[in-house]
Amino acid sequence: MKKVLVLLLILSCFGASAQVARKRTVKLMGSRFDITIVAADSLAAEQHIDTVIAEVTRIENLISDWKADSQISKVNANAGIGPVRVDPEVFALTERALHFSNITKGAFDISFAAMDRIWKFDGSMTEMPSPEAIKKSVEKVGYQNIILDKKHGTIFLRRKGMKIGFGALGEGYAADRCRDMMLARGIKAGIVNGSGDMSTWGKQPDGSDWTIGITNPLHRDTLFALVPLYQSAVVTSGSYEKFVVFNGKRYAHIINPSTGYPATGVSSVTVFGPSAETANGFSTSLMVLGKDAGLKLIKKYPNYTYILITDSGQIYSSRKLGLKNLTL
Known part of the structure; x- marks a missing residue:
């Protein structure tokens, strides 16, 4: 259910300032991370970027399902066999993920x-998979079979062949962790952007807000909204870059894990709030649930706001954002 990156960060000219911003792009967790730190001087900013990279790497080594020695890989290797004890951090992340599954x-x-x-979204598919193949594709999927034992700090996958993986949720968690760590160290402004899971805090060196541009899903080379951010997270999930069309119906690359069918009806969801991890859970879920059920869900969580765009170009946004007369 990996999302696509549909956010463009707009950095204004820094100009003369007592502080400087430094940005570095690196590959972490198998994805692109853009890290921007505002500090008193360039050397301090670069050193803090090194600290962020080290923290993301630490988290990756704990939760990556692609690293054979990670705790999550050990959980997966013991599916149907027995529970595996994990660090409290990994247990808590899994617990929060299961909360999202429940809601x-x-x-x-x-x-x-x-x-x-x-499902292939590289242009090679010429016909839909059969209903039987689709049903079989998700037979080992089912959050109800993830058993957490809080007393012993263990995770057990009840069915043999099951696997868990955090994907973009892990990137959102890493972005949040690094933001909080930098704030604790007195770094008053910056951005940690893990492949579109973005945590921001403070302001740019010239005193202006960090601003993101929301891509127009019908015209990908244009923006239809600019939104300022302050100590906030933002995540976008979109289906307009990877999809297939059968019988006039568009099927997104984000798959409904409970049915095996691709999401339909929604082109883009952007979610704002205090946590990139939680915003990621909402953005992915709204893509799968569709407009009606998705908006009904997120409206129960007033700390999170949204911009949702349907395949037909209709735009729905939270009143709190104050975005009026939006058109594509």
Whole structure:
């Protein structure tokens, strides 16, 4: 259920300032991370970027399902065999992910990692998979079979062949962790952007807000909204770059883990709030749930706001954002 990157960061000219901003782009967690730190001088900013990279790497080594020695890989290797004890940090992340599964009734599910990749979005598909193949592709998926034992700090996957993977949720968690760590160290402004899971805090050196541009899903080379951010997180999920069309219906690359069918009806969801991890859970879930069920869900969480765009170009946004007369 990996999202696509649809955010463009707009940095204004820094100009003369007592502080400087430094930005570095690196590959972490298998994805692009853009790290911007505002500090008293360039050397301090670069040193703090090094600290952020080290923290993301630490988290990756704990939760990556692609690293054979990670705690999550050990959980997966013991699926159907026995529980595996994990660090409290990993346990808590899994617990929060299962909370999302519960409130979305399976539209969000970290056991999607065991899903058979029968849908191809590289132009090679000429016909839809059969209903039987689609059903079989998700037979090892099911958050109800992830058993957490809080007393012993263990995770157990009840069915053999099951797997869990955090994907973009892990990137959002890493972005949040690094933001909080930098704030604790007295760094008053910066951005940690993990492949579109973005945590920001403070302001640019010239005193202006960090600003993001929301891509127009119907015209990808244009923006239809600019939104200022302050100590906030933002995540966008979109289906307009990777999709297939059968019988006039568009199927997104984001798969519903409970059915095996691709999401339909929504082109883009951007979610704002205090946590990139939580915003990621909402953005992915709204893509899968669709407009009606998705908006009904997120409206229960007033700390999070949204911009949702349907395949037909209709725009829905939270009143709190104050975005009026939006058109594509």
